[in-house]
Amino acid sequence: MQLTPGDPAPAFALPDENGKTVSSDALRGTTYLLYFYPKDDTPGCTTEACQLNDNLARFRTLGVPVIGVSQDDAASHHAFQEKYGLRFTLLTDADRRAHAAYGAWGDRPGRGEGVIRSSFLVGPDGRIRKAWYSVKPDGHALEVLAELGA
Secondary structure (H helix, E strand, O other): OOOOOOOEOOOOEEEEOOOOEEEHHHHOOOOEEEEEOOOOOOHHHHHHHHHHHHOHHHHHHOOOOEEEEEOOOHHHHHHHHHHHOOOOEEEEOOOOHHHHHOOOEEEEOOOEEEEOOEEEEEOOOOEEEEEEEOOOOOOHHHHHHHHOOO
């Protein structure tokens, strides 16, 4: 199952790196980037996170929060943020419910079941504005900014 533009974004309420719950309800009225990645401090995930972080000022100028989601716990998220100076929120989806709801978990051709690196631009109306599946980490931040017209 893949989400497409105009689909309602699945609801979520997940703990961030500080244990505070971040929910889709609280984000309503805001355009935000929700991206799913396999694991903290791995090569592709680090590339993607660092490039998003390097462009964070541009996202913030547009009023678009960047939110990463993985199965990693708060301690892992903290270490990842500290090591690379990441300045955006990382959420824990330990039971993979949000992954499943967004189509970010499933069969990966030639690699078996796992996280499908995916990103979702969610509009202020709570609907999917753009969905990217099987994301290539290098250059994705600029791809999202281009979609935002930046």
